[in-house]
Structure formats: C-alpha cells, structure tokens
Amino acid sequence: MDYRQVGRSGLRLSGVSLGLWHNFGGSNGLDGQRAVVRRAFDLGVTHFDLANNYGPPPGSAESNFGSILASDLRPYRDELIISSKAGYDMWPGPYGDGGSRKYLLSSLDQSLGRLGLDYVDVFYSHRFDPTTPLEETMGALHTAVTSGRALYVGVSNYTPSQTRQAAAILADLGTPLVIHQPNYSMFSRHVEYVRDGETESLLDVVGDLGVGTIVFSPLQQGLLSDRYLSGDVPSDSRAAVGHFLKASAISEEYLTRAAGLNEIAASRGQSLAQLALSWVLRDPRVTSALVGASSVAQLEANVAALSAPALTHDEIAAIEPFAVDGTHQRS
Numbered sequence: 001m002d003y004r005q006v007g008r009s010g011l012r013l014s015g016v017s018l019g020l021w022h023n024f025g026g027s028n029g030l031d032g033q034r035a036v037v038r039r040a041f042d043l044g045v046t047h048f049d050l051a052n053n054y055g056p057p058p059g060s061a062e063s064n065f066g067s068i069l070a071s072d073l074r075p076y077r078d079e080l081i082i083s084s085k086a087g088y089d090m091w092p093g094p095y096g097d098g099g100s101r102k103y104l105l106s107s108l109d110q111s112l113g114r115l116g117l118d119y120v121d122v123f124y125s126h127r128f129d130p131t132t133p134l135e136e137t138m139g140a141l142h143t144a145v146t147s148g149r150a151l152y153v154g155v156s157n158y159t160p161s162q163t164r165q166a167a168a169i170l171a172d173l174g175t176p177l178v179i180h181q182p183n184y185s186m187f188s189r190h191v192e193y194v195r196d197g198e199t200e201s202l203l204d205v206v207g208d209l210g211v212g213t214i215v216f217s218p219l220q221q222g223l224l225s226d227r228y229l230s231g232d233v234p235s236d237s238r239a240a241v242g243h244f245l246k247a248s249a250i251s252e253e254y255l256t257r258a259a260g261l262n263e264i265a266a267s268r269g270q271s272l273a274q275l276a277l278s279w280v281l282r283d284p285r286v287t288s289a290l291v292g293a294s295s296v297a298q299l300e301a302n303v304a305a306l307s308a309p310a311l312t313h314d315e316i317a318a319i320e321p322f323a324v325d326g327t328h329q330r331s
Contacts, residue, residue, distance in 0.1 A: 001044025002306050004287045006212030009178045011121075011152060013081060015281060015306045017047035017214060018299070019290035024064050025055035032295070037068050039296045041076070043303050049181075049214070049290055050115075051085035051126060052107045058090055062114035070116055080121070084111045085156060085181075087126025099129030099137035108149055123150035124181060125166075127157045134162070138169040145175045154179035156216075160198050160205040167209050179287070180206050184215035184280055185224060186261065186323035191215075193325070203285050212287040215280050219291070220328045224276035229258055253327065260322040264315065274305035279319060282311050 002015040018040045024033050037048070054061035062084065073080060086107035089097045096103060108123055123144045125137050141153040153175060155166050167177040182202060184191050191202040191213075206213050219225050228250050258272065265275035277289050293299035311319075 001046075001303075003044075003046075006179055006287050007206070008210030009152070009176070009212065011081070011178060011212070013047045013212070013214065013288040014045045015288055016045060016277065016303050017049055017288045017290050018045050019049045019216060019292050020061045020065060021049075021051070021054050021216075022292045023294045024061040026057055026060035026064070028064075028294075030064055030067065033064055034068050034072065035296050036293050036299055037065070038072055040293075040299055040303075041073065041080075043300070045299075045303065046079055047081040047083070047214075047288065049083050049216075050111075051088075051124075052111050053088055053090045059110070059114055062111055066115040066117075082115065082117065082120050083122035083124065083154075084108070084115070084120050085124035085126035086111070087124075087129065087156070099125060099127070099132040099134075099140075101136050101140040101143075104137065104140040105143060105149075108144055112149065119148055120150050122152045122154055122179060124154045124156050124179075125158075128155075128159070128162045134165055135169055138166055139173065142170065142173040142175040152178040154181060156181035157183075159195070160200045160202045163202065163205050163211070164209070167211065177209070177211055179212040179214060181214050181216055181290075183217050184213075184286070185218050185220040185328075186276055186279055186319070187220045187223060187257075187325065187327040188217065189323070189325040203283065207285045213285055214288045214290060215286055216290045218280045218289040219273050219276050223254065223258065223328050224261070225273040226262070226271060229255070229262060229272070257322040257324060257327055261319065264318055264322075268308065268315070270305065270308055271301060273302060274308060275319075277302060277305035278308050278311055279316075279323070281306075282316065 003012040004015055005012055050062050050065060086104050087099060090107055125141060144150040145153060158166060163180060170177045182191050194201050261275060262272045265272045280286055280289050291302045
C-alpha cells in the first residue's frame with residue numbers, strides 16, 4: 001500500500017480510502033459489508049470514511065461499521081484512521097443541521113456512540129454554513145480535539161476563500177486544519193479552477209496552506225467505470241435510482257468522452273475506473289481517493305489502481321479532451 005502524507009501533518013493515509021456513503025446502510029447486508037471492510041484492511045486500506053447521516057437511514061453506516069469494528073477490528077484500533085462528519089441534515093428540529101456548536105458537538109457524541117469509540121481520528125465540518133459564524137464552527141472543531149473526541153479536524157465542500165478563513169481561525173486557536181474533502185474527478189474539476197468570486201483555486205489554496213486533500217466521488221458516481229459504457233442504464237444502478245445521479249447524464253456527449261477515456265485506460269492495461277483513480281492521484285496535493293465498494297472484487301480492482309505506472313505527460317495530454325468538467329451534469 002502507498003501511504004501518502006496528509007499535507008504538512010504527520011498523518012499518512014492509504015492512497016485509496018474506503019468510503020461508507022452508499023453501500024453500508026441498513027438496507028445492505030452486514031455480512032457483505034463485513035467482507036469488504038475486512039478485505040480492505042488486509043489490503044492495507046487503513047482509512048474508513050463516514051459521516052453522521054450516511055445510510056440510509058441516517059446513522060446506519062456508523063452503526064454497522066461499529067459492529068464490524070467490535071467483532072473484527074478492535075485489536076487493530078491503533079492501525080485505523082476512522083473519520084466522521086457533521087453539517088448536513090441529520091435529525092428534525094433546529095439543532096440537527098448546519099454548523100452550530102450545538103449541532104456539531106452533539107452529533108459527534110452521537111457518532112461516537114454508534115461507532116463504539118472514545119474518539120475519531122478525523123472530524124469534519126461537512127459543509128460551510130452561511131447562517132453560523134465561521135468562528136463558531138471552527139471553535140467546535142477545536143473543542144472536538146481539546147476534549148479528546150477527535151485527533152485531527154478537516155472541512156468538506158468549502159470554497160477556496162472559506163478554506164483560507166477556516167485555516168486561519170483554527171491556527172489562531174492552536175488546532176491546525178489538516179485535511180479538506182472535496183468532490184474531484186475527470187468530470188468534476190472545479191478544484192483546479194478559479195471560480196466566480198474567488199481569486200485562487202482550491203488545489204492552490206490547500207497546496208499553499210499545507211493541507212491534505214482526500215477526494216470523494218473520483219469515479220463520479222460510476223460514470224467513470226464500465227457501468228454505463230454501453231449506453232444502457234442497469235435497473236440496480238445509481239442512475240436508475242436517480243437520487244444523486246440522473247439517467248439523463250448518460251448522454252451521447254458522455255458516452256463519447258467515456259469511450260475515449262476507456263480506450264486510453266485499455267492501452268495502459270487498466271479499467272476506466274482504475275484510470276480515473278490514477279488521474280486524480282497524479283497531483284501530489286491529492287493525498288487519497290475515496291472509493292465506495294459494493295463487493296470485494298470491486299474493492300480489489302480499485303486498490304489495484306495504485307500499482308499502475310504513473311501517468312505520463314503524453315497520457316495526461318491525451319486524457320484532457322475527454323476529461324471535461326460538468327460532463328456528469330449534462331443531458
């Protein structure tokens with residue numbers, strides 16, 4: 001396993017991390033989840049990424065992982081990096097969403113209860129909350145560390161300027177911002193660009209601050225896999241469910257680009273998904289790529305991307321015409 005430094009911190013993460021967003025809820029069998037988690041650890045994947053509302057239902061991914069931790073991984077706690085987040089809707093009422101101190105610390109306590117842990121290794125503010133002063137949100141993260149409920153803190157889905165502000169507040173408090181978790185893939189490249197109202201790209205900001213980056217959805221909800229290359233939408237696919245990925249994304253434009261990328265992957269002896277992982281990890285500012293896995297075979301294929309040769313300048317140039325930001329949103 002390739003363990004990569006998280007920015008300028010002393011923490012290291014496996015190049016591929018296991019995300020428990022989609023496949024570890026209450027509707028998925030615990031035996032299958034247990035097999036994936038056990039195999040991940042055997043392959044050297046030491047980082048398991050959760051959030052308070054992962055499921056469905058919300059909280060079930062943490063409860064299921066807590067059960068697997070108790071039955072299988074408890075002796076290896078000091079070899080595990082377990083992360084959780086709070087910031088999106090978790091429970092009804094005024095204190096179950098956002099970035100308030102009340103919500104973040106209450107949610108963290110609930111997460112620890114579901115996981116059966118005294119602390120998480122990384123606790124994130126899952127999103128910027130415009131209704132709460134950033135000083136309050138970052139102060140809650142600082143308290144998570146000083147109270148012993150988290151070792152490190154991070155942010156997710158923050159803009160470049162919000163990230164700079166958060167890092168400055170945390171630095172003044174004495175708790176460094178260690179990691180940022182944005183969406184990044186060949187079809188979602190916003191972290192590379194300077195967007196409206198910003199003066200820097202997110203990758204430039206984290207590079208300058210020495211903050212690590214772990215990217216979610218590097219396969220863009222399966223669009224960067226062989227799942228839809230034929231143009232069909234399998235009945236059990238995310239596009240068929242239509243929650244985060246719409247069937248309309250399987251457009252002619254998408255199929256042309258995916259086919260071009262698939263040809264490049266084949267020339268390297270890789271699958272399209274493996275190429276997508278190699279591509280996001282080409283940038284030294286990206287510490288790790290979060291993958292979801294519904295089976296052991298899928299997990300093994302994703303981890304195998306780490307053993308592929310680094311992309312050459314010519315290969316990166318060949319990928320560029322097909323790796324178009326916003327492809328996943330077009331119909």
